[in-house]
Amino acid sequence: xxxxxxxxxxxxxxxxxxxxxxxxxxxxxxxxxxxxxxxxxxxxxxxxxxxxxxxxxxxxxxxxxxxxxxxxxxxxxxxxxxxxxxxxxxxxxxxxxxxxxxxxxxxxxxxxxxxxxxxxxxxxxxxxxxxxxxxxxxxxxxxxxxxxxxxxxxxxxxxxxxxxxxxxxxxxxxxxxxxxxxxxxxxxxxxxxxxxxxxxxxxxxxxxxxxxxxxxxxxxxxxxxxxxxxxxxxxxxx
Numbered sequence: 001x002x003x004x005x006x007x008x009x010x011x012x013x014x015x016x017x018x019x020x021x022x023x024x025x026x027x028x029x030x031x032x033x034x035x036x037x038x039x040x041x042x043x044x045x046x047x048x049x050x051x052x053x054x055x056x057x058x059x060x061x062x063x064x065x066x067x068x069x070x071x072x073x074x075x076x077x078x079x080x081x082x083x084x085x086x087x088x089x090x091x092x093x094x095x096x097x098x099x100x101x102x103x104x105x106x107x108x109x110x111x112x113x114x115x116x117x118x119x120x121x122x123x124x125x126x127x128x129x130x131x132x133x134x135x136x137x138x139x140x141x142x143x144x145x146x147x148x149x150x151x152x153x154x155x156x157x158x159x160x161x162x163x164x165x166x167x168x169x170x171x172x173x174x175x176x177x178x179x180x181x182x183x184x185x186x187x188x189x190x191x192x193x194x195x196x197x198x199x200x201x202x203x204x205x206x207x208x209x210x211x212x213x214x215x216x217x218x219x220x221x222x223x224x225x226x227x228x229x230x231x232x233x234x235x236x237x238x
Contacts, residue, residue: 006169007070008133009165010169011107011111013107013138016138016142017142018046018047020145021146023146024155032089032093034090040220046098047216049102049104067110076106078162081096081100082159084159085158100162114176144238147238
């Protein structure tokens with residue numbers, strides 16, 4: 001449905017912007033006269049804000065409602081992306097990137113909460129599978145899209161391209177109608193502390209953390225190396 005695709009697109013904005021910027025770091029550094037390593041803060045601050053922001057804003061979503069939170073998060077993401085694209089100094093760009101991350105941090109919990117209330121229990125597995133596919137596709141497509149945009153529109157296009165994508169997601173969920181939900185407390189259900197301390201969960205968590213560390217280390221290093229060898233932004237992205 002239109003609403004489901006809108007929620008999936010909103011969720012995909014987060015990983016898309018975590019990887020898309022990597023290809024443009026060298027161009028950002030050249031434009032502002034800074035080292036490529038210093039430009040890497042645009043990746044770091046985004047991930048740190050996600051780390052801190054998603055749990056905190058997940059609580060905000062609980063308080064104000066997922067639908068309202070998603071609408072304001074998409075509007076804020078559009079504004080922050082546009083502001084970053086017009087940044088005249090590197091500090092202003094960092095501020096715009098941080099604001100983008102704050103609003104992006106609210107997209108995932110609000111989208112998932114709405115998806116749960118939008119679908120019947122028998123269809124939730126398929127719906128969340130589609131959401132996960134969009135998230136993975138967003139991360140994978142980021143460097144390719146970033147390379148094309150950077151080559152033909154400069155690094156500022158990396159931020160401006162979010163405007164039509166987020167606007168399309170906002171339109172898709174504008175009239176979203178959710179199903180009534182009843183919260184049922186299951187006797188004897190494990191609490192959060194119990195889940196976090198389980199050995200299987202800890203092993204999976206550490207594995208995912210190390211995988212992510214390797215992924216973003218490569219995202220920072222590879223574009224710098226290949227740019228030094230004369231590769232175009234599109235080639236680096238691919």
